[in-house]
Amino acid sequence: MKAKKDRAFLWMVVPAFILFFAFHTFPVLQGVFFSFTDYKGYGSWDFTGLKNYFNVFQDTRALSAYGFTFQFAIIATILVNIISIFIALGLNANIKFRKTLRATYFIPYILSVLIVSYIFRFIFTHVLPDIGSSLGIEAISTNILGNPDLAWIGIVILAVWQAAAFNTLLYLAGLATIDQQVYEAASIDGANAWQTFWKVTFPLVAPFFTINMVVAMKNFLMAFDQIVGLTGGGPGTSTESISLLIYTSGLGGGQFAYQSANAVIYFIVIVVISVFQLRVLERREAK
């Protein structure tokens, strides 16, 4: 009886395990394996040891991709969390049209990131410069996506517009867990809105803050669709993210092995950052 039951449970997980191993773990292992070779994606190959890894660290294009991705991810993560928390606080207040407003703020989440990026590209290249020059505002009268120093701002704006929807919802879920009596107690104690937020609300939604920071950062570090849609990595390679670099050079540029090494480094970077964030933020929570 017990054995039969155990066998049944085993059969429930084995097919999924095989599928997962074949199409997730096995490709990861292949990637790691080829990162120690000179494989171009076709033809013969030889082992080259750690050569690819050393080369990535001296590759200005790879380093600039890391630089851009970090800059973009950090700024977008911070902005998206600040904006989301404010929208969530607003939606959680005693407002009119709550359901409609909530539904409206959530719209970006259901849309294809790539298509939204194409729409934003048109806004940045045509609509904003039009408005800028007719109002005489110098700063937006030219296409920011065409400027290597400013193009990243366009990507941040799009990414925040898109990601705020989901983060707002997470914060709303967090705010819903707070007992109203806590607020009443705070107001009886004479706390103002600012104090209430920092001393009462924020500590109580801290676990959601942790999750939001980690998830947002991880997603932004993997940015791909936004960049393909907005700039294609340009002008030049000024907005090339790590994902995009691995895609273009790894599949089209005959750098299968070299970009695999880059992907392994990228993987390690993401794990280290996520673990670091969890540690630091959870310590904050504990305080």
Add this chain to the structure above:
Amino acid sequence: MSGLKINWKITTLLILGTLFILFPLYLTIVIAFKTPEEMGGNLLALPESWSFDNFLTAIEVTNFYQSFFNSLIVTVASVVMAILIHSLVAYAIARNIHKKFYKFLYIYFISAMFVPFPIIMLPIVKQTSFLGMDNLLGLAFLTIVMHLALNVFIYVGYVKTIPIALEEAATIDGASTWTTFWKIIFPLMTPMHATVGILTALAAWNDFMLPLIVLSDESQYTLPLVQYAFQGQFSTNYNLAFASYLLAILPMIIVYIFAQKWIIGGVMRGSVK
């Protein structure tokens, strides 16, 4: 808080904020209806006539019905497989989590959430074409593999809240583990089926990267991939491009208008877990 009076200041601020959300959508509609001649004037003005010509051209040029159908196949296949397979896996894991093997399996699956896709990307292209999986069905399989971690995580959290007594009673009545799952547990997991279904459907429908690297035959392109493939042609005709974008996002917007409460509720339930 229902007894308190309405906070109009915050209401007004939030309404103003929605302008940022709605502006790109407004622009998309306006441009999609205009003619190329009207593009010289004020871009934000309403079109002179509401003609559907751009849409008819876009449907023809991009083979819209075909790509809509392709997106639908991948989405439906992914959702059905995710609900059947992931719930089963999560049930077995949740009920045996005290055993080393299942505990290991759980951590093994969940850790996939931190594996960036690019490390899989290059090998998976070779693997899918080698196995003849560079088609819609292969794409659906890969979609559920990529979403296994999150979905199993959501399901396991929920199964833990289902009292085990129900299953013990069923076992005493002579029901097998499989019967118990399909007859008792699977129906009880309905709220999470909704959550997993919604998350998987949105991900599969809007996905770009996986179709981009997996699909090789143009007739199998999904809606986002078609927009990408037609960029060259679109750059000379924005009105055609925006008509095509609008057509591509419209199905999801229509679904959202009718099911927004359900969709938001589903996503929110997944996030509290």
